[in-house]
Amino acid sequence: MQQPYEPVKAPGADRTARVLVVDDDPTVSEVVAGYLDRAGYLVDRADDGPTALVRAEEHRPDLVVLDLMLPGMDGLEVCGRLRRRGPVPVIMLTARGDEEDRVLGLEVGADDYVTKPFSPRELVLRVESVLRRSRPDAGTRPLRAGGVAVDPTARRATRDGVELSLTLREFDLLSFFLRHPGRAFSRQDLMREVWGWDFGDLSTVTVHVRRLRGKVEDDPARPLLIQTVWGVGYRFEPGGE
Amino acid sequence: MQQPYEPVKAPGADRTARVLVVDDDPTVSEVVAGYLDRAGYLVDRADDGPTALVRAEEHRPDLVVLDLMLPGMDGLEVCGRLRRRGPVPVIMLTARGDEEDRVLGLEVGADDYVTKPFSPRELVLRVESVLRRSRPDAGTRPLRAGGVAVDPTARRATRDGVELSLTLREFDLLSFFLRHPGRAFSRQDLMREVWGWDFGDLSTVTVHVRRLRGKVEDDPARPLLIQTVWGVGYRFEPGGE
DNA sequence: GCGCTCCTTACGAAACACGGACGTCGGACC
């Protein structure tokens, strides 16, 4: 329990983790950014919702620390929008005692929350904790299996050489499958891993799997690559092709 | 969104998760235990540190919900000792505003904390979340015996190399047998271990064993792998093949 | 032969996966 601020490397990657701090109160923002900076993170800041979205788009942070109360667009909405653009862990800052908000935050998909006033130390611990469990695997190198190839950096996917036009979610889903061939995942697993949150209607996963099949499989009605495991979920089967 | 109190079976496990609740206040303890029970967990209780350690030793819980303030031995120490005996996730209960304590708790190794007063819903969400993260590594390694192989992560089973198409229950049943070769189990045991509940018609087990035999045995009428122990139940006999 | 246990089969009910369709929300384009 000596030096809590030991510099941290991003999980799996060989660069420092980027954190985006969103708060309209400069004091809070300053303090938070300061501590995270000293803890060895690359910190970016935004003081309202729209700015946060732009910054997130530009800098692709590994984690977002987000105040629940923001002028204009509140934290929940920002969180939702961030999530819609791809899986990114979010830590919510809430006023003490906003019980309802906290539960709400968790349901919307915050990975954790910290109540104000908080000690910076606590925040840093939280950030480390969330980052640690967010992505042990890098997910930036090209992948290929069963005639399907995915290039995460270029955000392009091909099937037998021909390009697939996938949406964001479809791409993330396919990437995840390629990263874990032969393994069975529940819808819940996929929701957590691909969408980035633990709650929500699981039929969403079903629908996206169907759409992905429609683009990847020869005969979507009799899928070979993405097989369904009855009563469990789905499994990517590279050998199926 | 989602029903928060859906009974839970941990992924890959073949029984309901056990939770140990430690609190010196009977009221709190009662409430917490009640909600977890209704959420489908097997709940055990202890009202002080030493008792908690004993209970943990006896019952090997999958998760411990621990009050930070305990008479005699405080939560931090209990947490530390629990951890020393083996990896078990811990959720701390803290009084609101014990900022220092919360940080301390996380550093000592609590996986999460909930501040009092808390909503039962929040607690259950936390418990589910922590369990989901911690349990998948139990019972996931591939097993093989008597020409039969089972891969829990892929959810596939083979017999002499050829794939078996098993239903969910059949798969769980076979996995359980493979994990405990040579031992005899009563239908009651199997019901509890594989199905996760203690009631219900035991002929259900009979029928599922029969169906499993139909897919695994060379001659289902004269089973070699899954043998009947008259008056007792069944036994998986890897050498039978 | 008798009593009990186990096997086998059949069937209704429930759970599940799928496809289609719809409403909403942003972003792009005019």
Added chain:
DNA sequence: GGTCCGACGTCCGTGTTTCGTAAGGAGCGC
């Protein structure tokens, strides 16, 4: 600013798979 379009999430009807139970027959032990 207004309009169109694509992505996304949700809902519902349908067909299929799986599950649990009941009931009669066979087998085992005595």
